[in-house]
Amino acid sequence: MGKLQLLCIFLISIGLSFQASPVFDCFPEPNGASQVSCEARGCTWQPDSSNKNVPWCIFKDGVGYSLDSQSGSTYTLRKNNGPKNPWGSDALEIKVTTKSIGNILNVHIGQAGRYEPPVDFPKDVASSSETLSFKTDTTNGLFSFQIVRDSSYRKLFDTSLGGLIFSDKFIQLATYLPSSNMYGWGENTHQSLKHDFSKYLTWAMFARDQPPNSGSLDTVNLYGVHPYYMIVEPDGKAHGVLIVNSNAQEVTTAPGPSIIYRTIGGNLDIYFFPGPTPEQVTQQYLKFIGTPFLPAYWALGYQLSRYGYTGLDEMKTRIQAVKDAGIPIDIGVADIDYMQRYKDFTTGDNWAGFSDYVNQMHASGMKLILIFDPAVEADYDSFQRALSANAKFIEWESSSQVQRDIQNLYPMAKDTKIMLGVVWPDKHVGFPDFLDSTGNTQKWWASEFVRYQKEIGFDGIWIDMNEPSNFGTNDAHPWYFDSDDHPNDAPLFCPTNGSNEWEMPPYKTRAVWKFGDASNNAFLASNTLCMLGVQDNGAQRFYNVKNLYGWSEAKATQQALFQSTGKRGAVVSRSTYPSSGKYAGHWLGDNTARWEDLRTSVIGAQEFNLFGIPYVGSDVCGFIGTTTEELCLRWQQMGAFHSFFRNHNTIGAPAQDPAIWPTVAAATKQANLFRYQYLPYLFSLHFTASKDGATVIRPLFFEFPTDEETYDLGYQFMWGSSILVAPVVYQNTNSVHVYLPTDVWYSLFDYKYGSLISPGFTTVSAPTTSRIPVFVRGMSIIPRQTPTITTTATRLNPFELLIAPCEMGRGKGVLYWDDGETIVNSFNTHNYHQFDFLFNTTTTGGRLTITHSRKASNINLPTLDIIEIFNFPNAPDFKSFTINNIKTNINVQTSTYSGVTKRLYIQTTGLINLTSADTIILEWSNAAKAVKVDLSNPEKLAALENNKYELF
Ligand SMILES: *[C@@H]1O[C@H](CO)[C@@H](O)[C@H](O)[C@H]1NC(C)=O
Ligand SMILES: *[C@@H]1O[C@H](CO)[C@@H](O)[C@H](O)[C@H]1NC(C)=O
Ligand SMILES: *[C@@H]1O[C@H](CO)[C@@H](O)[C@H](O)[C@H]1NC(C)=O
Secondary structure, three states: OOHHHHHHHHHHHHHHHHHHOOOOEOOOOOOOOOHHHHHHOOOEEOOOOOOOOOOOEEOOOOOOEEEEEEEOOEEEEEEOOOOOOOOOOEOOEEEEEEEEEOOEEEEEEEOOOOOOOOOOOOOOOOOOOOOEEEEEEOHHHOOEEEEEEOOOOEEEEEHHHOOOEEEOOEEEEEEEOOOOOEEEEEOOOOOOOOOOOOOOEEEEEOOOOOOOOOOOOOOOOOOOOEEEEEEEOOOOOEEEEEEOOOOOEEEEEEOOOEEEEEEOOOOEEEEEEOOOOHHHHHHHHHHHHOOOOOOOHHHHOOEEOOOOOOOHHHHHHHHHHHHHOOOOOOEEEEOHHHOEOOEOOOOOHHHOOHHHHHHHHHHOOOEEEEEEOOOEEOOOHHHHHHHHOOOOEOEOOOHHHOOHHHHOOOOOOOOOOEOOEOOOOOOOEEOEOOOOOOOHHHHHHHHHHHHHHHHOOOOEEEEOOOOOOOOOOOOOOOHHHHOOOOOOOOOOOOOOOOOOOOOOOOOOOHHHHOOOOHHHOOOOOOOOOOOOOEEOOOOEEHHHHHHHHHHHHHHHHHHHHHHHHOOOOOEEEOOOOOOHHHOOEEEOOOOEOOHHHHHHHHHHHHHHHHOOOOOEEOEEOOOEOOOOHHHHHHHHHHHOOOOOOEEOOOOOOOOOOHHHOHHHHHHHHHHHHHHHHOHHHHHHHHHHHHHHOOOOEEOHHHHOOOOHHHOOOOOOEEEOOOEEEOOOOOOOOOEEEEEEOOOOEEEOOOOOOOOEEOOEEEEEEOOOOOOOOEEEEOEEEEEEEOOOOOHHHHOOOOEEEEEEOOOOOEEEEEEEEOOOOOOOOOOOOOOOEEEEEEEEEOOOEEEEEEEEEEOOOOOOOOOEEEEEEOOOOOOEOOOOOEEOOEEOOOOOOOOEEOOOOOOEEEEEEEEEOOOOOOEEEEEEEEOOOOOOOOOOOHHHHHHHHHHOOOOO
16 A cells, blocks of 8 residues: 555545534624724634534533532532633533433533423323433543433434533533434424434524524424424434423534534523334323324314404405305404404404304314414403402513513503503504413413303314514514504513623524624514513513413413313413413414425424324424415325324405315315215324324334434425325426335325335326325224215215235224213223224134223224225125124125125124124125136036035
């Protein structure tokens, strides 16, 4: 080997090690760093011409803490002599404490007495076959720790990368990752399901009223905060990581693969979920934070909404048009238009007769969801009742901070410290404090819903603007000054011109810097209230708890819904935090009518299932902007597979309900009929998610974690473990290039319906007149019902089973069934049925076993009339069917078998009464084989007579 070759090897290895060692950004502020400003900070100026967004001003090596002492599972760390934090004085001493909760490992880093989020996770444990270990390392005097999976010795988390910083308002923790197959973190618009570690990307997390931008890569923070991710390791095992921190925060995904996490308050309370399958990770995560609420059955129906109805008449007309087109629809939704000048709990002048209309809706099996914003105008009876009930609002810390020019306008608020802001109502508003530990606020909130529900009998609640959003904060000329639908109320100003520690912390995160800095009105308080505000009578600082506002409102609103309707209904919330799914669903926000937004919504729904909020979907056809016939059609087809399924549109945009275009109406009718037919399956998935912790919609890798092709298939998804959906998400496309992992798959759409489809990549036809590609996996039994115009009516129709056998000819499935609306206090006491289905293809025929494993009282079900079986090898003898060994009649007029397609379809009115016995066995024999008989052969003729072959 010559010198030159040696040199090459040397260079290559340097190149590799450079790539694998991420650097720490020392100058993330806007306007960029210069060599001078960087070095003035004590950092290194290192220009990088690669196009990987590598920061140029980086920390010098050696940032971190050294181990001082250890006592049991508590490690005391001391700030080392390495580089100092430019954003505040380093804490001299911090503690790292570990503990196990079942097989979940917890690592807490920080100081006692600092802020911790006031969330009340149940911390239930789902079992795991895997264990994790906590290891430490002190190489070079730097303390680091590793989380190791005991079965594979793989390091799942490894902070030997360095960079640990802990100060009052800047905390940084970095780790190498075992693989770049990382999913989650939110709420952001992700254009791919899997994160991209080929370059530096910093994702902001701070609840903000910020419409998603799907048009280009944009790492801006949206409405909610989810410091949670899942990783699929190289051997296909998965783990999850939750950081319980509610401050403004961000994560940089960087080459390595590695992540650098930064937050500006609290402690780092980190939980590691061992899996080992992605679905088990989810189950462990959801049991820990709280499993999702079970939506009312009707809430899985189709919803029609828009912002900008001119009045009740328009709402009625559009709903009627959809019904007239024969499109199944359950829910009418009214946005803020229905209110009297956007005040909660009031009804506008153009909405006379609303109450009668709601009664008509109810009579026809439909439901109503109304929007409510958290902020309440400071001059009407709801506000007065709040004060009388000692309800709390977000407040200024001291009277001296109160903005008198605003406060003095409102006699009711004049002598309070309530921080008044501006939202949709004409006058200033107060923001209820849902963290009020006296419970008075929550009680008053519920009583307002009880009162209003008597006026307008809504069934579900939509909570918006709960980041919370406030218009025009710190802005001398807010946008609404130029709106003819909003008075020029004085905007809220926070003390940003000094060095207020809450408004102007040293490190403001990408949540601010994405929008610039103070010179262009970018503050933490932008679009929201002042950070120095307080809640719970001063016990909580808004700076810390702002990201919990939507979570706390959802919790209080679920109680308000229960009290006002007496039923479980459904709440959907714009802002969410871990465990919001226990109280509410989520829609993916104010998207735009673009193909890119259709695509990101397919990814977004999968992510929110990871986050434990399975009642999720997008604004179908697109909210902002003008949709097109083709986009709306494709969105309706895809949205029919999302649990929360709502067409919603913005004010001023042309109507986009499906009845507007005959093609969209036809496609929507077809898609909705399919959805309504499969609702017993979708409902059973939600039931399982709520009872045991699970996803409803899940990425393909959840089911096939060792198949690398599934790792970034963001535009395909599964319904549970059995149904795969591959929507059309591109314009001018009449086919889908779909990937089916190695398994048995059958088409459930127009293309080769009921036939086996080979696994691998395949292009399938998907014209606008067809259902989008949907497949069922072998070994499945899917409960269905004959669909009709509402879920209410569909629930009265006969049940059906779709049996998709595996290679061995077997299948299994489950149906959960309750009355669809009773509040679930505990699944131990909840009144529900559970039926388990097993199917066998035997050598002589078929056998379906139905076990009634949980019985409800007084909940009667329609009979099971239809059984559809794919790939059944033999023609049945329709006269041979027995139920529990008693002969039963099959209607041969409506039942069929095709020797070509191998599809067996059994349809007989009243075939099986599901509740008639604990175990029901339906069995049949194959028809005798047709044989070609050579009548000239006496031997064969004798055999025929002996064996009683039937002649066809
Ligand atoms: C900061 O702003 C407040 C409110 O606008 C004003 O009263 C005060 O004088 C300002 N302070 C400084 C230091 O500019
Ligand atoms: C189906 O067949 C399997 C394998 O032969 C057997 O173990 C199982 O008990 C059968 N189940 C039913 C419901 O017949
Ligand atoms: C099914 O059987 C149960 C128990 O015998 C009976 O109460 C119920 O009315 C039957 N349902 C139907 C639809 O026939």
